[in-house]
Amino acid sequence: xxxxxxxxxxxxxxxxxxxxxxxxxxxxxxxxxxxxxxxxxxxxxxxxxxxxxxxxxxxxxxxxxxxxxxxxxxxxxxxxxxxxxxxxxxxxxxxxxxxxxxxxxxxxxxxxxxxxxxxxxxxxxxxxxxxxxxxxxxxxxxxxxxxxxxxxxxxxxxxxxxxxxxxxxxxxxxxxxx
Amino acid sequence: xxxxxxxxxxxxxxxxxxxxxxxxxxxxxxxxxxxxxxxxxxxxxxxxxxxxxxxxxxxxxxxxxxxxxxxxxxxxxxxxxxxxxxxxxxxxxxxxxxxxxxxxxxxxxxxxxxxxxxxxxxxxxxxxxxxxxxxxxxxxxxxxxxxxxxxxxxxxxxxxxxxx
Numbered sequence: 001x002x003x004x005x006x007x008x009x010x011x012x013x014x015x016x017x018x019x020x021x022x023x024x025x026x027x028x029x030x031x032x033x034x035x036x037x038x039x040x041x042x043x044x045x046x047x048x049x050x051x052x053x054x055x056x057x058x059x060x061x062x063x064x065x066x067x068x069x070x071x072x073x074x075x076x077x078x079x080x081x082x083x084x085x086x087x088x089x090x091x092x093x094x095x096x097x098x099x100x101x102x103x104x105x106x107x108x109x110x111x112x113x114x115x116x117x118x119x120x121x122x123x124x125x126x127x128x129x130x131x132x133x134x135x136x137x138x139x140x141x142x143x144x145x146x147x148x149x150x151x152x153x154x155x156x157x158x159x160x161x162x163x164x165x166x167x168x169x170x171x172x173x174x175x176x177x178x
Numbered sequence: 179x180x181x182x183x184x185x186x187x188x189x190x191x192x193x194x195x196x197x198x199x200x201x202x203x204x205x206x207x208x209x210x211x212x213x214x215x216x217x218x219x220x221x222x223x224x225x226x227x228x229x230x231x232x233x234x235x236x237x238x239x240x241x242x243x244x245x246x247x248x249x250x251x252x253x254x255x256x257x258x259x260x261x262x263x264x265x266x267x268x269x270x271x272x273x274x275x276x277x278x279x280x281x282x283x284x285x286x287x288x289x290x291x292x293x294x295x296x297x298x299x300x301x302x303x304x305x306x307x308x309x310x311x312x313x314x315x316x317x318x319x320x321x322x323x324x325x326x327x328x329x330x331x332x333x334x335x336x337x338x339x340x341x342x
Contacts, residue, residue, distance in 0.1 A: 083312075083313045084311075084312070084313050086313075111334075112329065112332075116328045116329050116332065116335075117327065117328065117329060118312075118316070118320045118325070118326075118329060119311075119312060119320070120329070122329050122331055122332050126331075
């Protein structure tokens with residue numbers, strides 16, 4: 001039974017177990033994230049390695065890549081995003097259903113990286129909100145796994161009402177989304 | 179095909195509109211007056227002996243300190259002779275204006291759009307002269323020397339940390 005995840009804190013007795021619905025939903029979401037890989041350059045190669053058998057992202061319940069944004073939970077942006085690509089990325093994000101998380105992999109996606117120039121977007125957080133940043137140029141697969149695990153922590157601990165909160169709506173409004 | 183043969187044919191036809199005819203490395207390079215560039219390309223294309231019928235590239239150049247600030251560079255290739263040729267024409271106009279070459283080479287369409295996009299060259303007669311590689315709402319022309327190298331939207335770059 002070692003591959004089954006630990007139960008959330010709760011009250012246990014003969015024949016029953018009581019816990020918060022948040023914890024159960026968080027547990028389920030956390031271990032079945034469907035990532036949408038948005039790979040534009042070398043960080044995408046590292047991601048391929050992360051996905052393949054040696055590093056095996058499937059261990060975290062994320063082996064099912066969703067190439068349609070509609071069914072994806074996690075947007076993984078890996079690589080340099082040119083300014084011309086910006087609206088495309090934004091549209092992909094907007095097409096994802098709530099709840100959705102964003103992982104920014106590598107220096108370019110996080111800050112523009114070495115490409116401090118007129119044609120490159122200086123970090124994807126200028127157009128979409130980002131949950132976790134993975135540093136590195138490119139980051140090793142272990143770092144990407146670490147980033148995914150931190151996303152999992154966020155997912156597990158997120159209140160199911162978070163997306164209705166005023167704070168969250170304010171965040172979306174600051175990006176011009178509703 | 180020999181460079182002397184090309185020079186001879188062009189000299190006979192264009193006379194003093196040819197400003198310079200030299201070898202640059204192993205490539206013949208011809209500088210022509212601003213008003214002669216289109217005629218020259220047309221002549222090189224049409225001539226039955228020269229047959230320069232492949233357009234390799236159209237580019238711009240910017241010399242902010244020069245007497246003539248802008249130059250167009252055209253590379254032509256005669257496949258029948260496997261002979262390559264470089265043409266240049268300078269102008270001091272800003273924005274620089276050249277006739278379009280799309281009437282000779284349809285392939286010039288995107289090349290001219292690119293030259294417009296990066297240098298601000300205008301090509302009169304071009305069917306659809308708008309930006310091709312950069313975002314549509316970009317201000318300025320990034321390959322001009324006065325265009326700032328770094329992205330101006332960065333607010334996290336403290337000059338003190340970069341020693342300047």
